[in-house]
Amino acid sequence: MSWVEIRNLQAIPLAEIPRLPIEGLRLQLIEKIKRGGRLVQFFGDKSSDGVVLFAVVADDNASRLYVASSSFTAERVYRSITPEAPSAHLFEREFHEEFGIVPEGHPWLKPVRSSIPGIAGDETPYEFFSMEGEEVHEVGVGPIHAGIIEPGHFRFSCHGEKVYQLEIKLGFQHRGVEVLFVRNGGRPIYLEKLAESVSGDTVIGHAGGFIRAIESLADTVVPRRAKLIRTIALELERTAVHLGDLSALSGDVAYLTGNSVFGALRTRVINTTMAICGNRFGRGLLKLGGVNFDITPQLRDKIASMIDELDEDVSLAAEVLFSSASVLERFEKTGVVNRETAAAIGMVGPAARASGVKIDVRSDHPFGGFEFIPVHKLTLEGGDVFARAYIRFVEIQQSIRIIEEQLSGLFAGDMKNELGQLSKNSLVVSLTEGWRGEIGYVVITNADGKIRKVKVKDPSFHNWLALSLAVREEGISDFPLCNKSFNLSYCGFDL
């Protein structure tokens, strides 16, 4: 039986998704990944008599997604996919933790979000990988870190200054987001706000991804003007965070000019978002069916002149940053993830593109306003901190071009349409290119057209492993720099 072929944001009846025996699903999944397919979702959904696993594989070149499923009842054991296709590793751990399905032969079948010491009902201690030998020592950091950042635990196995292995234990931020989506399925405004808070640094990315999934299920057409406003907001978000990251990366190598200048430029961008919707991170802007705030002609001119000036300032600041010997000395050849590794573990976003992996949802699986906007995929080859920093600069310039174009094409029109009824017993896959990379939502409805399951996947889900691999063989003092070059989300991962 062949997998059902869909596009991004195309809702389909559940009945059209083939149900394969697990061994069949496994073999076909491995085959698809070996032929260049990318595993974008692989999750369990509770059914009346057990669990159904859904797998979604993307063919990025053909802009197609392939979906199939398999069901488990009493017997919950199968042969693990991870040894053949490493990008499945965390998905398999996730549904092992949630539903007790055992992928036999999984090399690293550890808890994903549970087993936190001191939590009632969570007594199984998490076992860290440990190394032994003369002069081998371990360094444990977290959950609370030195600065104002989210919590997570890092365990380094070191020999002197050199890191052999880093294990990252997350789950401290778990708030039960997926459950809250389903429990409040009948409160559309609540759902919008919850999606904004999945990861508060990606308000437009996450809310947009969720909202488009629901709009597809409701077959609601969003006015073109609203789509363009959403696109502008998404690119402002990308620009702002990338600027903030360049600022922080400068700070991490004690390059204070970059730290100050990029920080101030970021402020300018988020204040522009605030001029549109009253919140520096875009909260309140997106609505099911459209947007809540308009970009008036006066505001359009204001944004255009801000963008114009920003373009010049960013180019100058980047030129100074990337030609400073003391910066390059720290950035170059630090924390390398090569292309093969990046592709094998399923890395996404700018981090993947910095390693030469040509993926970008805006171009591969266009969503929202990107149906009308061609986006050129930008990649670098180095895969080091320098590449991850430089790609941010290049992407800022790209976002500036996109915002300029959208502003000039912003013609009069409606801001929102009424949201229709959700189709019954259906499934939709929503992919969005947030600033961190691919944000995935899958929403499934029941026989009454109510939300029955929401699967959320932040880009960090794929990329935390990349950080672990990047710091191997590096000095432990380079960890903060490597970490910042990825800037991953804890709460987006923990949900």
Add this chain to the structure above:
Amino acid sequence: MLDLLKLRIRHGYQAIPDIRSAQLMGTHRGFPVIDESEYEGDWQKVIDVCPTNAITKNPVSIDLGKCIFCGECEEVSGKAIRFTNEHRVGCSERNHLVVSSGDGFGDFLNEAIAARREIHRLFGRSLKLRQVSAGGCNGCEMELNACSNVNFDMGRFGIDFVASPRHADGVVITGPIARNMAPALMDAYKSISDPKIVIAVGACAISGGVFAQSDELNRGLLDETAVHLYIPGCPPHPLTLINALLDFIGRK
């Protein structure tokens, strides 16, 4: 080298000179003003639209500790609820965060934060805080970080965030306090020497915010300890944060 000089000149002086009197742009949703009589429809409709159940009747009131300042109630109530751009919404008493129909910003601000003489005496010129994110979405965290950037430069007032709770005079909590973070937060709290200050930042820390009904929280710490300062918002603007802290330590 010339480029660097050019960059520094273009960068100029970025800090807001007077944090105390700085105003935010008109789009900012700050202190809400309610005039119950202006809306003749069913207030229940307005109450139901609120994602965090912050609105109650008799008299119509908004709990700023729950409010995420999304502004959805503004339109539904036909602007009987109107969010002004007044950003100084920090409070030292939890019940003072409930704003009722007819309440004006001036009166609210006068009684919002009682400058504590002992705090001024103990920490007046140097307040060091340890921040703990306990299920925070990174929104409040980003704004707390922004307080120390070149624009807001909170360090000029002697207020800083420190790495060790042993060096801190108090703890700043963000996030709804995820169950998995409760023990670590408690450890950090206990590691701060007495007398210590507890500051709750953002709707999540104050009331649970959009996560209030989650089964994955453990807000026990807040039952055991007093919170000395509440700073509402989703997230609170850096000017809201800095002004609340300055009021709290009694700086002019």
